[in-house]
Amino acid sequence: MTIHPHPRRPQPGLRLAATGVALLAAAIAAWMYPRSSPPAAAAARALASDGQEAAAVVAAPVGDGAPAPAPDRIEAAGEPAAATALPTFEELVDRLVAIGRRTAALVQEDELEGAQTSDTEARALLGTLLARFADAGERALALLADPDHTGDPERGQARTFVLQLVLAAELARRHEVATVNADHSRIEPLVGALLGVLPQAERTIEVGLHLLDRQPYLRAAHEPAVLELVQAASQGTFPRPAAVRLLSTLWDNLRQAGVRTSEELSQLAMLLLGDADPTRRIVACRQLLADPRLAAMALAWLREHADRPVAAEVATLAASELEPATALRVLRELAPILDRATSAYLVLGARAPELVADAYRELLAANTQPDVRTDLVAGIGFTGTPTARQIVELALANDPAPAVRIQAGFVLTATADADAGEQALQQLLDDPRVAHDPSHLGAIVIALHNLEAGGATNQIDRLGRRLRTLPLGESSRQSLEALLARSLPGGAPR
Amino acid sequence: MKPLFPPTIALVALLAAPLAAQGNCPMQTTRHVPASTTIGPPQPCSGADYRIAEIEIRLTAGMCPSFVVYTPPHDYAVPSTQMTQVESIGAQAITMVTFRCVTRWLLFLPIGSTCEASRQMNVGAVHTLLTRPCATPGA
Incomplete structure (x- = not known):
């Protein structure tokens, strides 16, 4: 989620009043938000430094199209009696959750007009909440750390989303103020507190990652807290992928902010390559692979140390993050220490199908690296592109490696019609190298399961009869019999 | 007449047997790979841009x-110094579940869309391997 401050629109209050659904609160909220002009920034600073209810607000939104009522103006500062009349932060969050669920119900009943009105009401109320509570981030964090106790999972999920939204907005506005004023004293503690809450539960990890990953909020001040999470990951008390993403984001931010140069980070990465903690080694490899001067060194290090667990994670990171041609080069370089990297090639194929297709053609022509060819066929095969079918048929007809051709069988049974899937598997069974190898036959049985989803009874029947006569391993034979029992009338081939 | 260099011939014969066995033995062992989950590229979901006051979310x-x-979890074969070979004792599916973003609710909140599993398929196979001693000649 990203949040982008917009320049102020002309006369927002009038526009909202004309629609009959907005509140004066929304106008005030608009006024309160940080903008790029110096007076607006000053207003935002005042809001940010207050930490208390700081504005005249309207708490009760309307959504019935009636003219907006006159606001109840309440002065928070110096008027504690009036302030107590306002709903609390938690009550506003609960109200947002309730509006959200009501909107959902309206949509499900096809009451789209009512849903739109309800949705507008929710937007206005969130604007009110953000305008009223300069410490909305801290308050949201406190509620996030405290799970919903109602026992209603849907309500708990909606509440988490509302809190995440509040935190995202709060981080965005504090970052804006911090950037304009070169003063991070308001955002850094909130980010620090978020990092502190992160390990509490799966829910907080998910929200925290969503808010911090690839965002500019992690800074040098947070390095100790991030490294603590890395340490927790090495002890198995915090998920390693989350730690990798946070440390990677921190390093990216440090480089972009000029706190550390690429040179310094690469030097640190080279030191961390030898670290006992895999999380640090993964982040170190990510840093080095992004540096064209040092990528070859990182790959050589991985090969030399046969660091398969790290290589597997680096392969996935490379497939997801690096420029596709670079990612492909990394995957091919890592092939000697990875038995297979199917999932990484699936990710890369989704990003750059033509690149993967070209790589397959090249390796097929050279008749090298059959394991990589297998993964390339998987990578392109499931993309659903026209090239995918061409490559898969090319592999099935021409590739000399049975494993590659079996991979083509997987693609066709999963993505083509039942007859094409059956034809592919029959063609594979015609090859004695496949038909006499229990290992290959085990893979064929697994591919046959793909036909079950399409209800291909006749095709399963014919293939089942043929497979029963072949030297299947015990577990494959059991799997085949279970499939036949489920799929065929009478539970057996005719 | 004494046979020529009988100890040498015996030594050669002694060495030749394991060498021949080694020639037929792939000298492999297994390495275990734990289960893993890989998440594909994200697709736009709850992708509408919303405005709240002056902030676009x-x-x-x-x-x-x-x-x-x-x-x-599975195994793969790696070179070994031992006279061993690997054998597949079972195949397991690599499974892919595809997701689609279903917009149900016109909310500005992310719960306005749901990410739902749309299809599950077998996209490949991995094997459970067993390491066995290579058969010795004459055994």
Whole structure:
């Protein structure tokens, strides 16, 4: 989620009043938000430094199209009696959750007009909440750390989303103020507190990652807290992928902010390559692979140390993050220490199908690296592109490696019609190298399961009869019999 | 007449047997790979841009992966110094679940869309391997 401050629109209050659904609160909220002009920034600073209810607000939104009522103006500062009349932060969050669920119900009943009105009401109320509570981030964090106790999972999920939204907005506005004023004293503690809450539960990890990953909020001040999470990951008390993403984001931010140069980070990465903690080694490899001067060194290090667990994670990171041609080069370089990297090639194929297709053609022509060819066929095969079918048929007809051709069988049974899937598997069974190898036959049985989803009874029947006569391993034979029992009338081939 | 260099011939014969055995033995062992899950590229979900007051909230990718791949625990063969070979004793499916973003609710909140599994398929196979001693000649 990203949040982008917009320049102020002309006369927002009038526009909202004309629609009959907005509140004066929304106008005030608009006024309160940080903008790029110096007076607006000053207003935002005042809001940010207050930490208390700081504005005249309207708490009760309307959504019935009636003219907006006159606001109840309440002065928070110096008027504690009036302030107590306002709903609390938690009550506003609960109200947002309730509006959200009501909107959902309206949509499900096809009451789209009512849903739109309800949705507008929710937007206005969130604007009110953000305008009223300069410490909305801290308050949201406190509620996030405290799970919903109602026992209603849907309500708990909606509440988490509302809190995440509040935190995202709060981080965005504090970052804006911090950037304009070169003063991070308001955002850094909130980010620090978020990092502190992160390990509490799966829910907080998910929200925290969503808010911090690839965002500019992690800074040098947070390095100790991030490294603590890395340490927790090495002890198995915090998920390693989350730690990798946070440390990677921190390093990216440090480089972009000029706190550390690429040179310094690469030097640190080279030191961390030898670290006992895999999380640090993964982040170190990510840093080095992004540096064209040092990528070859990182790959050589991985090969030399046969660091398969790290290589597997680096392969996935490379497939997801690096420029596709670079990612492909990394995957091919890592092939000697990875038995297979199917999932990484699936990710890369989704990003750059033509690149993967070209790589397959090249390796097929050279008749090298059959394991990589297998993964390339998987990578392109499931993309659903026209090239995918061409490559898969090319592999099935021409590739000399049975494993590659079996991979083509997987693609066709999963993505083509039942007859094409059956034809592919029959063609594979015609090859004695496949038909006499229990290992290959085990893979064929697994591919046959793909036909079950399409209800291909006749095709399963014919293939089942043929497979029963072949030297299947015990577990494959059991799997085949279970499939036949489920799929065929009478539970057996005719 | 004494046979020529009988100890040498015996030594050669002694050495030749294991060498021949080694020639037929792939000298491999297994290495275990734990289960893993890989998340595919995110697809736009809850992707509409919403405005609240002066702030635009863009609920972009990251909410819904295009697919998730599960690779079960398995083994692969690596070179060994021992006279051993590996044998597949079972195949397991590499499973891919694809997701789609279903917009149900016209909310500005992310719960306005849901990321739902749309299809599960077997996209490949991995094997459970067993290491066995290579058969010795004459055994």
